[in-house]
Amino acid sequence: MEKRSLYNNKLLPYLLLAPQLVITLVFFYWPASQAVWMSFRMEDAFGTTTEFVGLENYVSLFQQRAYYESMATTVIFSIAVTFLAMSFSLLLAVMADKQIRGGSVYRTLLIWPYAVAPAIAGVLWLFMFQPSLGMIGRGLISIGVPWNPMLNGDHALLLVILAAAWKQISYNFLFFLAGLQSIPKSLIEAAAIDGARPTRRFWTIVFPMLSPTTFFLLVVNIVYVFFDTFGIIDAITHGGPAKATETLVFKVYQDGRLGGDLGGSAAQSVVLMVIVIALTAIQFRYVERKVTY
Amino acid sequence: MAEVTLNDVRKVYAGGVEAVKGVSLDIPDGGFCVLVGPSGCGKSTLLRMVAGLETISSGQVAIGGRVVNEIEPAERDIAMVFQNYALYPHMSVYDNIAYGLRNRGTPKDEIDRRVQEAARILAIEPFLQRKPRALSGGQRQRVAMGRAIVRKPQVFLFDEPLSNLDAKLRVQMRVEIKKLQRALGVTSIYVTHDQVEAMTLSDKLVVMSGGQVEQVGTPTEVYRRPETRFVATFIGSPPMNILPGLVDGDGRVSVGGLTLAADDLPAGLEPGRHVDVGVRPEEVEVAPAGAPGAPFAIDFVEELGATELLHGTLGGSPFVLQVNTGAVSPGTKAVTLAIPSRCVHVFDAETGKRLGRAESATARAA
Amino acid sequence: MVERKHWFSTLLPHAILILGVLIVAFPVYVAFVGSSWDAGTIANGTMPMTPGPYLVENYSRVILSGNATAREPVGPMLFNSFVMAMIIALGKIAISIISAYAVVYFRFPLRKTAFWLIFITLMLPVEVRIYPTYKIVADLGLLDTYGGLAIPLIASATATLLFRQFFMTIPDELVEASKIDGAGPWKFFKDTVLPLSITTVAALFVIQFIYGWNQYLWPLLITTREDMQTIVIGIKKMLVTQDALTEWQLAMATAVLAMLPPVVVVLVMQKLFVRGLVETEK
Structure with missing residues (x-):
């Protein structure tokens, strides 16, 4: 869609765009292209010059066992968080969508965790599940669970998953609720007249009608787990124990911080870029479908 | 200004x-x-x-x-x-x-x-x-x-x-x-x-x-x-009836076997030329019983209050007639219409342009 | 709708929602309780479920003097977070609204290119270009400055798209009426577009303020001086690997203080928040 009536100044539009474009070019495109360029180069032994090495950085990246482990961690993490946060939020949204007393109060009480920083969410959950002093951590040990996220990688990953899912409940809840409220009441009424009981109505009418929202949230949650959980991981486990909670983004950060292999770190960044592009592309296909729906 | x-x-x-x-x-x-x-x-x-x-x-x-x-x-x-x-x-x-x-x-x-x-x-x-x-x-x-x-x-x-x-x-x-x-x-x-x-x-x-x-x-x-x-059908409500017809000699057209006189039709058109004949629904009157005119078969009636629209067929084509309510008694299936020759408009069937005499409309009005 | 209701089916939604609220609130409640006890009680693992007597002491300590591990008191960290969040939120809104205005209301060579350049930044989150961006900020001498904290984050494809989408809903006739009323592009922007955009701007502000306040990775990288630290980073630094040394009561007090501003913003401006969230993602 385009506007019918326009202004035809020559210089003004460029001036209006300049601040955004300058920042974009300096802080987005230049660094991104640097990452791509660096990923094809390698430093010499003294770290003074670099030379072109083709795909060598990528080859050695994909030969690292650690990289595959990190990828597996990220995938498990994504699936668990997405499933937990989405199913629980959908349940809450369906309940809040019923015309019950105090519906808006529940909504208010459910949405505020959106405002909690991921890193702080991590700190809160660590405080509860810390094995020696955390309220729940001690509780688990007292009933005989050998709970120790500081040493046990599975426990650490579980804790990170819980914190990340907790933080995402509000977001999913809001979108599911908005999705539910946009389903025309007349459809539900027609189904009721057609003899469908509430549970059947949910699965045959409501849930299919929600599918655009569900799909959208699926992508958003995956992107969230990939990129926005850095703070949670850094606060709770620092990627440990023994790299059990090291996601791809955390690995880029960690490897880069230790310094040295600039090319390898750049190659990791490029792989991440490809993943974001793929996820965004999927999201656009969805947006497009929604537009032409 | x-x-x-x-x-x-x-x-x-x-x-x-x-x-x-x-x-x-x-x-x-x-x-x-x-x-x-x-x-x-x-x-x-x-x-x-x-x-x-x-x-x-x-x-x-x-x-x-x-x-x-x-x-x-x-x-x-x-x-x-x-x-x-x-x-x-x-x-x-x-x-x-x-x-x-x-x-x-x-x-x-x-x-x-x-x-x-x-x-x-x-x-x-x-x-x-x-x-x-x-x-x-x-x-x-x-x-x-x-x-x-x-x-x-x-x-x-x-x-x-x-x-x-x-x-x-x-x-x-x-x-x-x-x-x-x-x-x-x-x-x-x-x-x-x-x-x-x-x-x-x-x-x-x-x-x-x-x-x-x-x-x-x-x-x-x-x-x-x-x-x-186009103008004939666009201006006026209900729109002007358009019936396919032929030139039937000077000042006359035929529509499905009926012959209508048209005042404005120029002389010298070759007979048999295809034309569209336009008649406004409100300019036609029902002729007294027995008088000569065009037979109109009524299909159904739309009542508008002061007037009625009679839908039917004239000379084999659909035709609408607007009359004062009560002018035709309910249940009537056929009437004879008097179509005044000054109210018959003739258009070229292909171009849709009016076939009219050269003198201007203002002269005519005067 | 007329529907037979079992007492169970009227109670069930409330039960589930209350459970949801409890799950959502519990971690924060525990943090609050933690911030009201002394180090000893917490370290023993004997902290009860109810607030203790050390509330005032703990909060005055973190606000005024800081603790042993992060020597910066929380006051300046809150200030840093506030400044960063404000620059990010206002900066994003300002540069996005004018670029969307340019893209929607003007035709000029390279318009599509400019639009795509902005659009594609959606695919380049800071996480995938951490170190090269760090290097540029360092080269520009922006490490440990508010500019360095905020400016790289204020380019915004989502805000630009949102404003563009909103401008498309402004009827063409309003531009035309303005032209006939003798208003040029700047006057039309100031007198009509901006006043009409107020709710969009406010909704976006709520979302972007929270976004800015909660930044973690970026400030972690580019702040080295302690007086430039934001509060979210500050809390992390209070956690010591050897747990015995962590002053949990102070860390929790700081966490509560760090959560307070964005949570208050969400609760007070709930309508705008919901609108902003739902619309930026559309």
């Missing part, structure tokens, strides 16, 4: 679509010109070119003798009333009306005087401090009018200003617009797709179709003597 002249004005869009195909028009100072036609006929585009909202592909638009092709809307000294009113939603009624004057640096007290005057004329004084959303459709329409008249422009442009109102209000505002225009004497161009609005408002009626002018004239001229089949 000024006359508006359009000289072979064309609009070709970037994609090559020709929305307006060469329109020439003279609107005298103080005249009320209505552009009417179905949607997509180019009437709005033409108006927007006069406003300066669309560029002119070729030809010239002049306001008060000044060619305005390259002049910006603000400098054309025009005011426009939009279909959706285009009121600034965040400004009060007062500010909406005053905005154009403020942008032109009119002194404050002068602005206030003019806004108050416009508000008084339009009876919107009680609402001046309200926001547009707190007004009814009719009131918004008045504010849009106020915004136009406060500027005392040379030309008013109206783009379907009444089509968002309900039927009753539309009739009322129609009358008010006409009165206001008379009182102010400002040259006006008015676009509408509603032929009743077009007939009642205009002193110069322009019927458009497919980017071209079909006919220009007073409402009566256009109604009495439509120049094309």
